[in-house]
Every structure is written in structure tokens, then in C-alpha cells.
Amino acid sequence: MKVLVIEDNESVCTMIDMFFIKEGIQGTFVHDGIEGFERATAEQWDLLIIDWMLPGMDGVTICRKIREEKNNVPIIMLTAKDSESDQVLGLEMGADDYVTKPFSPLALIARIKAVTRRAQYTTQTEEVTDLVETTHFKVNKETREVWLDGVPVENLTPKEFDLLIFFLQHPRQVFSREQILDRVWGYQFYGDERTVDVHIKRLRKKLEKEKQPFFHTVWGVGYKFDELVEK
Known part of the structure; x- marks a missing residue:
């Protein structure tokens, strides 16, 4: 796994790198x-970890610009900001998850594995197939392509895709x-x-x-997915 970490605190980078080595993760800092x-935009990465406060360009702006380029690489935000509005802002800009400083390296590794995991949860009674088709949607889980009424949907983040698949497989x-x-x-998100x-x-x-x-x-x-109900 190739992970780019954009973080200006070298002590934090050193700590993360120690755990990356143990997990066999190739980290670039x-x-x-x-x-x-x-x-982030010039090379291929399996995951980006981006600090909120950075010299030159802040992490939220980086996240927003990456998503504007239709780049759906998974993103975890590191932030010392713990207010709800700040955390929601990071997610709104396209982050898949966030970790609030100070954090446990083991908790960060758990988030990395969860965010980058492509396999979807299925029950023993569910049929595991690559193609999911409903009245309005067609999804290829292998290529992670989505069509809505025959029109390609190209701007979903990895976690948005995972969430859509989950609902499509559990209608109503x-x-x-x-x-x-x-x-x-x-x-659990604690x-x-x-x-x-x-x-x-x-x-x-x-x-x-x-x-x-x-x-x-x-x-x-909570929530349910139902494409048969119209206003």
C-alpha cells in the first residue's frame, strides 16, 4: 500500500512511519x-493522509482541489480541530474520514484499513456478484463504476461508493x-x-x-434506501 502523508509536524511523521513499517505500508511524507x-495529483496513491493546518496550502483546500479534479483516492484528514463544524467541513470537502489529534497510531492504522478496504460486508444469505442492478442503478463492484438511469456517475468518493452499494443491497x-x-x-466511530x-x-x-x-x-x-417511492 502506497500512502502519501502531508503533515508538517516531523515528530508525528516519525511516529506514523514507525507503525507503517510494522504494517508493511510504504509511506511518503x-x-x-x-x-x-x-x-498527490501527479502520482498514484492508495491513500492520502492530510493534516488540516499546513504551510503553503491548508489540508481542506488540498482535499477540495483533489475532489474537483475527479480524483477519488481515499482521504483521511488529521486535525487538531475538534468542533463539529470543523469536522463536518472536512467531510463536506470530500474526506472519507478524519482523526483528531492527539491520536493513537493503532487507531489510525484501523481507520486506514477500514477506509481502503474494497470488499463489502455481505450476510451469509447474500449472493456475492460483481454486478448490482436495480430500477434506476447499475453498479459494477469490481470496476467500481456506477450508472444512474444509464448515465455514468463519475464523482463518487470511495466511501460514498461503499455506502451506495450497501443501500442498493438492502433496499427498504x-x-x-x-x-x-x-x-x-x-x-465503531466511538x-x-x-x-x-x-x-x-x-x-x-x-x-x-x-x-x-x-x-x-x-x-x-436512521436511514433507508427506497427507489420505488416518489414525491
């Missing part, structure tokens, strides 16, 4: 935002935020469920049609 953005079933985190992200709301909001913006909402809020419970 850049300490400037502008250089980090150039490396209601899931709590905790269940979605466990089934899609693959681990009680932090706002990332589900942000990702649902982004999927709604990218996929919903004028008279056809796909992602429905079930008040007091």
Missing part, C-alpha cells in the same frame, strides 16, 4: 501543503447510524455518527432526481 498537493431496510458505521466503515449524515447528504446531492428521493430519513431511527 511531505511537510508543505503546495508540494503535497502536487505530489431501515438502519441506524451505528449499524451503518459498523457495516460500511467496518468499525459514538461519532455525524459522518453518516454528511455522506448521506453528499449522496443525495449527487444522485437524487427531482421527484425521486432515494435516501429517506426515518426519524428517531
